[in-house]
Amino acid sequence: QVQLVESGGGVVQPGTSLRVSCAASGFTFNNYAMFWVRQAPGKGLEWVALISDDGSNKFYADSVKGRFTISRDNSKNTFFLQLNSLRGEDTALYYCARAAASWYGFDFCGQGTLVTVSS
């Protein structure tokens, strides 16, 4: 079955960087676009970034453009989110998710990894 496991979250200071990862299994990873969604404590869902199946196309939310970078390693069935210049408002549970193969949108996501930005 589809499994997505995030890792790499933690507590960091404002202005610093962090990389979160998502390990995928149970499906042919290089056939799917993948994306990140985040949820600040007690708040709703916010789409963050998406990468196409071959990594050639990347899309970002305005709130993270220029600071976050999405990437993937299809040989390792893993994709990443590099978070730079972190701010307090980036504090959130970061979910990795699979984009559906036959329609635009979400079909599965992981349990999330918590990123806390605090001095």
Added chain:
Amino acid sequence: DIVMTQTPLSSHVTLGQPASISCRSSQSLVNSDGNTYLSWLHQRPGQPPRLLIYKISNRFSGVPDRFSGSGAGTDFTLKISRVEAEDVGVYYCMQASQFPWTFGQGTKVEIK
């Protein structure tokens, strides 16, 4: 960006009774390919979101048939025909017709 607005933001429902959530988009969600990529997600407390409905009205694998979606253009509705205890949580609409993908604010469903 497309703004998604859900109503109500909170709903208290009696077990076995119907529930309905509306979602309105700030512009048409009809994609250039002719499809409308409007999904509904459900998030139980402490859990990640899971997909219920995609492309307005298609139930995802394993979703009970008491859930149904309808609508077109900018106005969409999720209906639960008979609410069960496991249906509590927050429901989100999400559009993927145009980047950036955007979510509604969420509707919290509780049992009376």
